[in-house]
Amino acid sequence: MKEDIIEKYPFLRRGLIQYFGEGISLKEFLEENEYYIHKSADLLYSIINGEDAPFPINGEERVKSYIITKIILTYIRDYFTSARYAIRERNALYDNLEREQDPRTLKSIAHELNVDIEREEEKFLIPISSFLKNAVVFNDKELKLCNQELRNGYVVASKHVLSKIIREAFYRKYMQEVNEVVEFPAEVDSLLKPYVSEVISRGREIRQERANLGPLNEKSFPPCLAEIIDQMKKGANVSHAGRFFLVTFLHRIGLPNDEILKYFGEVPDFAEKITKYQIEHITGTGRGREYSVPSCQTLGSLGLCYKERDPLCSSGKISHPLSFYRIRNLGDRRVGKSSPVNRVDKSHDTKE
Numbered sequence: 198m199k200e201d202i203i204e205k206y207p208f209l210r211r212g213l214i215q216y217f218g219e220g221i222s223l224k225e226f227l228e229e230n231e232y233y234i235h236k237s238a239d240l241l242y243s244i245i246n247g248e249d250a251p252f253p254i255n256g257e258e259r260v261k262s263y264i265i266t267k268i269i270l271t272y273i274r275d276y277f278t279s280a281r282y283a284i285r286e287r288n289a290l291y292d293n294l295e296r297e298q299d300p301r302t303l304k305s306i307a308h309e310l311n312v313d314i315e316r317e318e319e320k321f322l323i324p325i326s327s328f329l330k331n332a333v334v335f336n337d338k339e340l341k342l343c344n345q346e347l348r349n350g351y352v353v354a355s356k357h358v359l360s361k362i363i364r365e366a367f368y369r370k371y372m373q374e375v376n377e378v379v380e381f382p383a384e385v386d387s388l389l390k391p392y393v394s395e396v397i398s399r400g401r402e403i404r405q406e407r408a409n410l411g412p413l414n415e416k417s418f419p420p421c422l423a424e425i426i427d428q429m430k431k432g433a434n435v436s437h438a439g440r441f442f443l444v445t446f447l448h449r450i451g452l453p454n455d456e457i458l459k460y461f462g463e464v465p466d467f468a469e470k471i472t473k474y475q476i477e478h479i480t481g482t483g484r485g486r487e488y489s490v491p492s493c494q495t496l497g498s499l500g501l502c503y504k505e506r507d508p509l510c511s512s513g514k515i516s517h518p519l520s521f522y523r524i525r526n527l528g529d530r531r532v533g534k535s536s537p538v539n540r541v542d543k544s545h546d547t548k549e
């Protein structure tokens with residue numbers, strides 16, 4: 198198989214066979230590639246922290262790291278961690294599909310992801326059942342069935358639409374596979390455990406932080422956010438940084454994109470389509486990654502902090518707007534305060 202195809206599509210069976218080898222056990226493979234276990238665990242740690250860590254570019258490294266990351270995620274079986282990684286792979290795949298010039302490659306990739314397509318001149322015929330199974334992206338008008346040309350049980354799709362369907366088929370398949378229950382032999386368990394315990398702990402911490410924000414309560418919003426919302430209600434032109442902060446914050450406390458959009462209704466330059474796109478980009482529900490909420494330090498440097506308006510902020514104890522929200526919403530039950538996460542001993546709890 199051509200090296201550049203393998204680099205671009207590391208999940209293809211032929212590449213996996215080429216680099217996994219034949220007649221080799223999982224334990225032997227991992228022992229031979231311990232270097233990649235270390236690299237993949239580092240990559241996962243960065244990704245779950247929202248960092249833009251790049252995938253390896255060399256073919257062998259890319260495929261081996263892909264295989265080992267998948268083994269690690271299957272071992273961890275943590276939905277949050279696997280979703281973060283799968284979104285990165287999905288987006289990388291989509292970028293490559295959009296640039297792909299060879300329709301035969303598109304066809305074989307689709308086939309491996311259980312989407313059996315036919316080519317018709319510049320278009321592709323996708324069975325309606327496959328289309329519907331994979332066209333479930335939130336808010337994507339291009340994937341709505343009512344916007345497709347239908348013929349004899351097929352969707353007549355452009356390469357662009359096909360790329361989106363393949364992208365989603367990859368994501369669904371990947372998430373299904375890494376979240377299946379797999380019993381790992383004891384020797385594999387002891388090989389992986391030291392490398393992945395940090396990833397498991399960090400994944401758990403993030404989920405705990407998310408679960409600890411409490412129900413939506415605007416009264417608990419920090420002064421910096423309240424000021425932005427107030428300005429928007431008055432029809433003032435809020436800066437890009439202010440809007441970015443608003444979206445990341447509202448997303449992080451659990452508001453769906455449609456609800457976030459409502460906050461923008463009063464801004465003078467409101468354009469629904471563009472705003473929707475920007476929200477999807479910032480929250481990672483479109484093609485973007487999920488951005489973090491800026492810290493108080495960042496907001497201060499942007500002139501968006503109003504700490505003098507609230508005693509909790511002016512006490513100097515708040516370093517992040519989400520901490521303010523959590524404390525006001527739930528009282529001071531910060532994660533790790535009363536029950537610190539044990540980074541090693543509890544590393545397997547997430548396999549439940």
Ligand code: SF4
Pocket residue numbers: 419420421422492493494496497501502503504510511515516517518521
């Ligand atoms: S201290 Fe932090 S939470 Fe409080 S207003 Fe400033 S940026 Fe917002």
